[in-house]
Amino acid sequence: MKKGILLVNLGTPDSPSVPDVRKYLDEFLMDARVLDINPVGRALLVKSVIVPFRGPKSAKLYKEIWSEKGSPLLYYSLRQKELLQQRLGDGYQVELAMRYQSPSIETALANLRSGLVESIRVIPMFPQYASASSGSVLEKVMKLVSEWLTIPQISFVNSFHDLAPMIDTFAENALKYQPETYDHVLFSFHGLPERQLAKSDYSARHCLKSADCCDALTNENKFCYSAQSYDTARLIAQKLGLNRDRYTVCFQSRLGNDPWVKPYTSEVLAELAKKGVKRLLVLCPAFVADCLETVYEVSVEYRDEFRHLGGEEVQLVESLNDHPTWIEGLAALAKG
Ligand SMILES: C=CC1=C(C)c2cc3[nH]c(cc4nc(cc5[nH]c(cc1n2)c(C)c5CCC(=O)O)C(CCC(=O)O)=C4C)c(C)c3C=C
Ligand SMILES: [Fe+2]
Ligand SMILES: [Fe+2]
Numbered sequence: 001m002k003k004g005i006l007l008v009n010l011g012t013p014d015s016p017s018v019p020d021v022r023k024y025l026d027e028f029l030m031d032a033r034v035l036d037i038n039p040v041g042r043a044l045l046v047k048s049v050i051v052p053f054r055g056p057k058s059a060k061l062y063k064e065i066w067s068e069k070g071s072p073l074l075y076y077s078l079r080q081k082e083l084l085q086q087r088l089g090d091g092y093q094v095e096l097a098m099r100y101q102s103p104s105i106e107t108a109l110a111n112l113r114s115g116l117v118e119s120i121r122v123i124p125m126f127p128q129y130a131s132a133s134s135g136s137v138l139e140k141v142m143k144l145v146s147e148w149l150t151i152p153q154i155s156f157v158n159s160f161h162d163l164a165p166m167i168d169t170f171a172e173n174a175l176k177y178q179p180e181t182y183d184h185v186l187f188s189f190h191g192l193p194e195r196q197l198a199k200s201d202y203s204a205r206h207c208l209k210s211a212d213c214c215d216a217l218t219n220e221n222k223f224c225y226s227a228q229s230y231d232t233a234r235l236i237a238q239k240l241g242l243n244r245d246r247y248t249v250c251f252q253s254r255l256g257n258d259p260w261v262k263p264y265t266s267e268v269l270a271e272l273a274k275k276g277v278k279r280l281l282v283l284c285p286a287f288v289a290d291c292l293e294t295v296y297e298v299s300v301e302y303r304d305e306f307r308h309l310g311g312e313e314v315q316l317v318e319s320l321n322d323h324p325t326w327i328e329g330l331a332a333l334a335k336g
């Protein structure tokens with residue numbers, strides 16, 4: 001009998017064409033955990049503003065990162081699935097799904113069911129927990145499996161922000177660039193609306209109640225996306241031997257006008273350029289694979305922004321991708 005492992009990443013368009021990018025954005029942003037506003041407002045905003053206007057702009061960006069292997073996010077996710085299957089061997093059946101678009105969670109779960117697996121372990125591929133990412137994956141899987149007549153033993157990974165092989169891989173990748181030769185190091189995480197942080201705080205006492213609420217991980221904020229992000233950065237910095245004044249944690253990819261978790265990467269770039277910082281090394285430890293948000297937003301957009309402000313270099317550290325130490329980390333998560 002085999003154990004089933006379901007890896008789920010965010011998703012990417014089927015192609016960089018405008019209709020495929022619109023279809024992707026529509027599915028993604030209609031998710032109530034991503035755009036957590038009233039359903040009528042969400043449908044109006046997504047279908048009449050974001051999808052029509054952002055679709056063509058995002059399609060242009062996706063064209064820039066698309067290669068003969070397709071979208072980097074899907075390519076590396078498939079590699080991770082293949083390498084994890086090899087690492088775990090015949091006692092396991094590993095499936096990959098994307099929360100939005102393809103391969104779908106429905107198909108991956110159907111494959112596990114027809115493989116007659118004895119159990120399913122779901123691994124959302126997001127190191128830090130957020131309702132908009134891991135929460136959405138877990139909700140979708142629970143909804144689908146709840147319709148089965150025979151529900152197998154099922155377990156979920158909530159987050160793995162401090163997983164040692166993940167920290168080691170980011171550190172190892174960064175060391176190749178000799179961090180000591182850079183003026184400063186940025187840990188740029190995917191952003192999140194502040195509203196979502198506050199709503200997710202079941203203690204109602206912690207998140208955003210003070211300026212430094214997320215700086216340390218406590219029992220009250222242990223599932224907080226921002227607090228977990230700071231902790232990931234601290235652990236990688238420790239491995240790199242970076243003092244606290246040598247690095248900054250910041251949040252990228254803001255969408256819309258609502259306040260998102262601060263500091264924004266763009267504003268940090270401006271402050272650093274003003275101080276005369278010229279060379280920046282950037283890690284993006286919210287992502288387990290390179291994707292639009294790393295290879296384009298950081299390597300092209302933030303680099304151009306920084307140069308325009310007087311800076312010289314923005315060097316992205318590659319993501320975990322198909323690094324063997326990371327595959328060991330995935331195997332540890334799969335075994336529980
Ligand atoms: C790291 C986990 C992620 C969280 C949390 C997250 C929240 C979040 N994202 C948006 C809006 C967009 N994100 C987009 C791309 C994108 N986001 C993540 C991960 C998280 N998002 C990844 C891995 C990617 C890249 C996908 C790829 O194909 O390479 C996009 C699409 C690109 C664009 O048009 O800019 C949008 C839109 C929101 C609103 C949100 C939280 C509420
Ligand atoms: Fe996103
Ligand atoms: Fe917090």
